[in-house]
Amino acid sequence: MLNKLAHLDDVIVIARTSSFSFRDSSADAMAIGRMLNVHYLLEGSVQRDGDEIRIIAQLIKTGDASHAWSFERRLEIDDIFSMQDEFVLEIAHALEVTLQDKQREKLLANGTDSVPAYLAYLRGKYASNSAARDLQNEALARYSEAIALDPKFARAWLGLARVYDTLGNHGILSRQDSTEQMTASIERALALDEQLGEAYAMQALAIPIKRAVAVDPVLLAKRKALLEKALEYGPNDPYVLFAYASVLCPKMIKDAACHQQKLAVLEEAVRRDPENPNAYIELGWTHVALNQLNMPTRYFMESVRRNPDFIEGYGALALWHWSGDKVDWAHSVACLSEGLEHDPENSRMRSMLSRIYVDLGMLETAEAFSNAVDDPNDSLHNITTFSKMKLHLYRGEVAAAAKIVREQQVSFAGGGLSIIAYGAVLEDALVSGELDVAIASLEKSFATFNLHLEYADGYIRSRSSALAAVPLSELHRTAGNTARADELIEGARVFFERENDANSVWRAANAWAYAAVLLRSGRFEEALQELQFVPDGYLRNAWYVSRSPLYRLLWETTGFNKLLADIDARLAYEKSGVEQVASNPPICVAHNPGRLVAFTD
Structure with a gap:
């Protein structure tokens, strides 16, 4: 239902990651409406008994918690497609949306005529949306089942591509294998349906725009062309908006006008999906590029408040405290340590800790962390190797x-x-x-x-x-x-x-x-x-x-020696702060849900 309603041009539908975060919430409709910044909530339930299902739904106005529409049906499972058509058309009518013929056709499309394939696809989507690693294999199995039942089901191929990307991010598959499988699945999806905006966005993000550390303008242009196509077919899709913003202008490029445009696209992506923690990370670094240095900490902290298990948020906070406009290495260590509490084997957290400890001359601790991440296939292997290089330098x-x-x-x-x-x-x-x-x-x-x-x-x-x-x-x-x-x-x-x-x-x-x-x-x-x-x-x-x-x-100059003495004093101060973290760690992020409402407002 959510995907279908997102095709309504005159309606902004909040993304699943945001709306579903309130599925077990005790907050009332008015409070949830304020946090998501929406005028309506659609809630309901589905019960299945053999081949019969019962669906109950209601549309609630968040301004006064009154009911704008309700729906209740009993039907056979084979009638699910006709029920979905009836359901979405009634909601469009309740929201006073006028449908043109092409929009109506797109709204009612299911992508497959096979009910078993569609149900397998939905189960795959449910599993793939979970942050749990073990459920990704379940998602892979369900999407594969859907494709076996209907090889022309484009969205099942797209779901399969998304799972391969996640398996690569989690290290379950090598990055090379996951990219090859993801790319092949995206190509199959687009061959079946060339209007899948998300597919073009995924295809764009799979293109590395760097060779070594220099941005390749040819690859960057190819990325942007794909994302323009993604926007053409998915202008309201928050994933497409975020993908477009994330590569609109890399943070190392100095172009204030480009970064301002990027900021506007990111803010629209956040408006449609306020619970996406990645968007807040990107917002933070965009403010850095715009030299608005009072903003990054706020956004990085918001990413973790929205999702306390979001490891990248702790990493961004640590990096900013470590190398931003105000150095605070003790706070960096606190954030990295807190991140490791959520994911003890995370190589990024360990690599960054190794870098900090070696820079402070705490060599044994640095070596312990660098040895803990010594897999040449790990994406952080080069950073860890750099720490080992500096260890050699410190030892002469x-x-x-x-x-x-x-x-x-x-x-x-x-x-x-x-x-x-x-x-x-x-x-x-x-x-x-x-x-x-x-x-x-x-x-x-x-x-x-x-x-x-x-x-x-x-x-x-x-x-x-x-x-x-x-x-x-x-x-x-x-x-x-x-x-x-x-x-x-x-x-x-x-x-x-x-x-x-x-x-x-x-x-x-x-x-x-x-x-x-x-x-x-x-x-x-x-x-x-x-x-x-x-x-x-x-x-x-x-x-x-x-x-x-x-x-x-x-x-031998007085000025240089004074500078080095000043640096030595600063390093000693930072080292003292880091050594105290173990006994009296500062709080990296204050998890205060009450702050979310104020931030959204």
């Missing part, structure tokens, strides 16, 4: 650290990771004298980041390229390749000066690399000023800067 094992970087070179490109990782290669090369090997390795990475000729008039377009250019230029300079070194430094300088925004969270992330560029340009005072951005927003590169030969020119 530069050669071992450089070896890891060379083996995992593409994986360490994002954010501040490359300035540390490639700095390790630089230090090792300076000690070993193997400059040619190191240069070849980093040039390969740089070429990967600089996809599609990101150089234009000496301008490096990728942030990762700019970050990687700094240690690479030092290697070339040491090897006597001055022209190439100067070219890289100039390209990085132009990038940072065009892209840096004094009010952006990226300013702190870029500060270490930009300071090195300024040093090589002979602008010592400006380099020191640039490093002042670091203590408040990006402490975790401090260890590398204090030792790297890139910064040897500043080691």
Whole structure:
């Protein structure tokens, strides 16, 4: 019924994830109406006795809890399709919706003439909508049963695709296997019904828009084309709206107008499905992209309040407290620990904890968490490997650290990771004298980041390229390749000066690399000023800067030593806070259901 009613153009139907969260609620119709921001509630029950079913339903006005319409029928199971047609037409009439011929035809379509296939499909949908891992196999079996009964049932193929995606997300299937199975199922669904908006949205999300860490504009354009088609056939579908918003403009792209448009689409998706926790995560990061830094925490916390078992919400809160505009690593550890209480084997939580502990020099604890996530097929394997690389650096094992970087070179490109990782290669090369090997390795990475000729008039377009250019230029300079070194430094300088925004969270992330560029340009005072951005927003590169030969020119200056002393003090403060978490943990999220009404209002 919910899917059919969603086809009414003049009616906004709240998504299943939101409406069904109140199925066992003791709240009255008026309260639920306020929380979902709706004018009507449709409630009822279905009872089955052999081949006979009894259906009772009522449409309630949430403004005064009065009944606008009621329905009661007894019928044979084979008459379920005709009953559904009668049911949905009566509701449309009660809501005073005028149906055009095409809309009426779409409203009454079931996708199959087989009642057994339809019932198997409904059972599959019920199981697949559950967050429980064990029910996904049940969903797979029921969708497969529906397809066996009616191979031309397009929505059963689409449901099968959704299950394969979930099995991949849960690690029950490898990501490669789940993607192949999902893609094949989507293609079968669209071959049978080319107007399935959700299918185009799923197809779009399955396209990786990154090669290494650079956004591939060709793949991004392909994604957007599919999502435009999804919107054409499913303009009111909250899944389609969320999918469209999530790839409308990646958060690393600086385009305020695009992010404002994305914000508007996300808000509409939340209006139609206010219980979707993923939407709040995306809203939070969109506000980061718009430099509205007072909003992310609010949205990340809302995702967990809506669904306390939503692990990604704890991860987003931890990441924001760890690397946002105000560093609070104790709070990050508290959020990650709380996430692990809900999912003790979650590799993302363990990987992030490993990163925090290694940055604070708590090496044994960091090693324990990194060893707990050591599966090369795990999606977080690269982050964990980065923690192991930093463990080697802290212990002075530069050669071992450089070896890891060379083996995992593409994986360490994002954010501040490359300035540390490639700095390790630089230090090792300076000690070993193997400059040619190191240069070849980093040039390969740089070429990967600089996809599609990101150089234009000496301008490096990728942030990762700019970050990687700094240690690479030092290697070339040491090897006597001055022209190439100067070219890289100039390209990085132009990038940072065009892209840096004094009010952006990226300013702190870029500060270490930009300071090195300024040093090589002979602008010592400006380099020191640039490093002042670091203590408040990006402490975790401090260890590398204090030792790297890139910064040897500043080691003896009063300003630099004062900066490092300040960083040491801040790190000691954060470490003290983290050590107290075990005995007196702060609350990551205050689960107060009363706040939900205020937030919706």
